[in-house]
Amino acid sequence: MIFWRIADNKVHPIQETDNLGFEKSEGLRIPDEYLDKQEFMVMRTCHGIGDWGIISAIPRLLKEKYPNCKVYVPTKKLLKKLFGQDHNNVHVVFENNPFVDEFVDEIDGEVFHDHYRIYDKDNTDIPLIKQMLEFWQFTEEEMSDSQPEMYWTDEEKKLGDTIIHEAADDSEFGCLLISDRFGQDDKTPNPKTFQKHHEKLTLLLHENNYPYFYYSYKPIEELGFIFDKRLDMRHMDLRIQLYIKSKAKVNVGIQCGTTQCIARYSKCVSIQRQFPIGSNIIDGEVLV
Secondary structure, three states: OOEEEEEEOEEEEEEEOOOOOOEHHHHOOHHHHHHHHEEEEEEOOOOOHHHHHHHOOOHHHHHHOOOEEEEEEEEEEEEHHHOOOOHHHHHHHHOOOOOEEEEEEEOOOEEOOOOEEEEEEOOOOOOOOHHHHHHHOOOOOOOOOOOOOOOOHHHHHHHHHHHHHHHOOOOOOEEEEOOOOOOEEOOEEEEHHHHHHHHHHHHHHHHHHEEEEEOOOOOOHHHHOOOOOEEEOOOOOOOHHHHHHHHHOEEEEEEHHHHHHOOOOEEEEEEOOOOOHHHHOOOOOOOO
């Protein structure tokens, strides 16, 4: 792994390292001079929906600790400039967030991003957000409420509620997500892993017998699952998908960042595909 600095709108590779961040016993923390300025950028160097989602409580927590601060997140344009990425995920996660002051196209000075974290060599399964916030001098109490969070507009809620009403008649429902990582070992398809995942998901669907909104990387009929199919969400706007998932009685499927985004709002039971899960773990998600 390469430790990066981001300064004055440029990424600077610094050094190879076995662990990103700083070991707890080193005592390194964010500089007081940076905190005194009260202008903070929330930045990630990984860019999936889940990568951003698992740190989505940071703007609120910064505002709670520093009520007069300004909190910025990068625009799609800035992320493309820094990393060559071309996606909308940061906007999907942070749009309408009342604790974000501005999406910015550029940022001067040093950015303390997700490589700046405090890890515990004896406990790898500490959520990334808590590792980052500890670097930001947060106490355990100050970061206790750090599950992912999202903020939908009234229009998005109205549309989502209408879809739920029409598809589920306002009854309790579940959401199913089968991403293209289903049946894979480290991004490599494996028939034995596919069978194992299939058996676990079949059991989860049996134990949680609801009508389901679902997303599948391929036509669901090709995967051989039998359940009450109400609506395929594959081509639905992602923020609306996330709103519907947040209203579900349960979310089941393969471990995926899209589901992690709504663990605050709905029971989430995921088939674990990363061993160990490490800093991608979040409070509230049940792994099987």
